[in-house]
Amino acid sequence: MIISETDIQVRYAETDQMGVVYHANYLVWLELGRTKLIEDLGFKYADMENEGVLSPVVDIEISYKKPVRYGEVAKVKTWIEEYDGIRVVYGYEVLTEGGELSVIAKSKHVCVKKETFRPISIRKRLPDWHEAYEKAKK
Template identity: 70%
Template sequence: MQISEKTIEVRYAETDQMGVVYHANYLVWMELGRTKLIEDLGFQYVEMEQQGILSPVIDLNVAYKTPVRYGEKALIKTWIEEYDGIRVTYGYEIYNGDNKLALSGESRHACVKKESFRPVSIRKTFPEWHEAYEKAKKKD
């Protein structure tokens, strides 16, 4: 299983009045982690989009454990939790500046045609991605 890591400097604008990262910003960080994993595998989302394919979130699950605060660096770890050739579930852990688990979560995605939102097979449409995802995914 391949795990990608990305470090984020917490900006003031990402926090609430208590200096704690606002809950919705973790979702943005999850996207950054997902993008980093895809880049580490040798691909870019823009490659899909240029071919008229999108990868929307179809399910999201997060558990907030402990806060990340302004002035800290957050570490995002991302991996492929499940992949079946059509849908992919990414796993995430985000750690605060004290290296304590701040969030654990998953986002599930499917590839769809931009004009119709009809699902497409990653296995057939992007065979190189399919092969890389098979190699990188979490093993049972």
């Protein structure tokens, strides 16, 4: 299993009045982690889009354990939790600067044709991605 790591410098604009990261900003961080994992596997999401394929989120689960605060550097760990050739479930952990678990999350995606939003088989349409995901999954 391949686990990608992305460091996030917490900016003031990402925090709420209590000085902790606003809950919705973690979703952006998950996207950064997912993009980094895809790059670590040798691909770019933009290249997939240029080929007429999109990968929308169809489900997301997130559980908040401990806040991350302004000025800290958080770490997002990302991996492929499940993959079946059509659907991908990414797993995530966000750690505080001290290494404590802040967030556990999963996001489910399906690849679709850009023009029609109809699902496609990653296995058939993007065979290089399919092979890399098979090797990298949990």
